Amino acid sequence: NEQLPHDKSLDNSLALMQEGYQFISNRVNRYESDLFEARLMGQRVICMHGEEAAKLFYDSDRFQRKGAAPKRIQKTLFGVNAIQTLDGEEHIHRKLLFLSLMTSEHQKRLAELAKNEWKASIKLWKHADHIKLFDEAKVILCRIACHWTGVPLSESEVKERAEDFSNMVDAFGAVGPRHWKGRRARPRTEDWIRGIIEDVRAGKIEANKGTAMYEIAFHKKLDGTTLDAQMAAVELINVIRPIVAIATFITFSALALYEHPNAKENIRNGDEATLERFAQEVRRYYPFGPFLGARVKKDFTWKNCDFKKGMLVLLDVYGLHHDGRIWNKPNEFRPDRFQDWDGNLYNFIPQGGGDPSQTHRCPGEGITVEIMKATVDFLVNKVDFDVPEQDLSYSLVRMPSLPESGFVMKNIKEKALH
Numbered sequence: 062n063e064q065l066p067h068d069k070s071l072d073n074s075l076a077l078m079q080e081g082y083q084f085i086s087n088r089v090n091r092y093e094s095d096l097f098e099a100r101l102m103g104q105r106v107i108c109m110h111g112e113e114a115a116k117l118f119y120d121s122d123r124f125q126r127k128g129a130a131p132k133r134i135q136k137t138l139f140g141v142n143a144i145q146t147l148d149g150e151e152h153i154h155r156k157l158l159f160l161s162l163m164t165s166e167h168q169k170r171l172a173e174l175a176k177n178e179w180k181a182s183i184k185l186w187k188h189a190d191h192i193k194l195f196d197e198a199k200v201i202l203c204r205i206a207c208h209w210t211g212v213p214l215s216e217s218e219v220k221e222r223a224e225d226f227s228n229m230v231d232a233f234g235a236v237g238p239r240h241w242k243g244r245r246a247r248p249r250t251e252d253w254i255r256g257i258i259e260d261v262r263a264g265k266i267e268a269n270k271g272t273a274m275y276e277i278a279f280h281k282k283l284d285g286t287t288l289d290a291q292m293a294a295v296e297l298i299n300v301i302r303p304i305v306a307i308a309t310f311i312t313f314s315a316l317a318l319y320e321h322p323n324a325k326e327n328i329r330n331g332d333e334a335t336l337e338r339f340a341q342e343v344r345r346y347y348p349f350g351p352f353l354g355a356r357v358k359k360d361f362t363w364k365n366c367d368f369k370k371g372m373l374v375l376l377d378v379y380g381l382h383h384d385g386r387i388w389n390k391p392n393e394f395r396p397d398r399f400q401d402w403d404g405n406l407y408n409f410i411p412q413g414g415g416d417p418s419q420t421h422r423c424p425g426e427g428i429t430v431e432i433m434k435a436t437v438d439f440l441v442n443k444v445d446f447d448v449p450e451q452d453l454s455y456s457l458v459r460m461p462s463l464p465e466s467g468f469v470m471k472n473i474k475e476k477a478l479h
């Protein structure tokens with residue numbers, strides 16, 4: 062890659078930790094190139110930015126996921142050998158299982174469960190000096206995710222289980238203690254869920270057809286056999302853990318409502334579409350997934366750049382959402398921009414790009430957006446609260462990011478009907 066800009070440093074791993082969400086876009090701007098080569102953890106990596114690069118990234122003839130996710134990510138965020146690492150027919154077959162669990166009826170059901178939980182919480186919050194929205198959201202989401210999937214969960218364990226799911230996510234951009242927290246949370250959660258899968262298969266716990274528990278426990282692979290209990294547990298965790306992770310978008314939503322009274326006012330007087338545009342803008346504007354990784358499947362050349370078989374590529378996610386070529390005034394929070402957005406599969410990819418039934422794009426976007434909408438509607442229309450002095454700043458270096466205080470609320474009461 063003679064033409065391709067390279068960083069002069071021997072290895073960019075430290076820079077990645079220091080620049081976080083902006084690592085790729087900083088260099089894209091410096092080199093005035095949507096592609097550049099870096100060295101990360103001792104490997105040559107092509108970093109890519111932009112809508113065209115996103116389209117390329119989702120070409121499954123050119124890229125594969127096998128061998129792309131480092132073991133440290135598999136042992137915290139994904140689970141070893143989970144759907145995220147599959148390719149080809151095996152991937153599509155597994156993906157259909159996930160997509161069958163996330164239909165619009167399921168999305169509505171989860172949103173309804175969330176709404177009821179939020180409403181019921183007011184009674185408890187009334188007596189508290191203050192609450193931290195991020196912590197409340199994790200517990201509520203864990204409770205509804207387990208209920209909806211069919212995982213028995215007692216009230217005495219919900220808090221610790223929620224923390225474990227959340228710590229698996231919190232580990233993804235970390236080295237040191239934060240990584241190890243996730244690394245301990247995963248086997249503890251896998252042991253628990255694997256035990257339940259085994260009990261369901263043995264008929265000791267009842268599971269209803271159509272629930273994630275049932276469909277994953279009795280799913281048949283292409284060869285006609287069921288998943289081994291460990292793999293089934295990993296995939297069921299791949300449904301529950303990301304629901305708990307919606308707590309991050311919920312906390313950023315509360316921050317957005319607080320910082321943008323106009324947007325809040327529009328929701329108070331608005332319809333479903335207003336709510337939806339707000340949720341979309343939260344997913345665009347705030348940092349969550351920084352970038353995505355894949356490996357080159359076979360040699361090819363694109364825009365004068367040689368992609369060599371086995372090379373790692375990283376696709377910029379955060380940077381794409383803040384690219385002025387795609388988003389007018391990208392650093393302003395403006396939900397109305399989604400009025401003109403055409404549903405493009407490659408320029409708005411907070412949960413991946415392409416067609417979810419054909420690519421690794423997240424199957425849980427509908428669930429995410431519906432739960433966000435139910436929660437934002439609650440925060441705007443169902444509850445009154447004060448926002449005391451606190452540190453609401455969030456980092457673009459720490460991955461994943463979150464408002465520092467977790468969004469503290471005080472003097473919470475039901476909104477009077479008017």
Ligand code: HEM
Binds near residue numbers: 159350421429
């Ligand atoms: C995949 C983000 C919520 C289940 C993904 C991917 C991203 C993502 C970036 C990978 C896309 C790719 O590799 O090309 C998010 C974010 C969420 C969220 C930011 C909000 C909290 C959910 C929910 C579920 C879910 C609610 C399920 C209920 C999955 C699964 C995959 C996935 C199973 C793997 C898909 C595959 O490999 O084919 N998600 N997701 N996610 N997500 Fe989500």
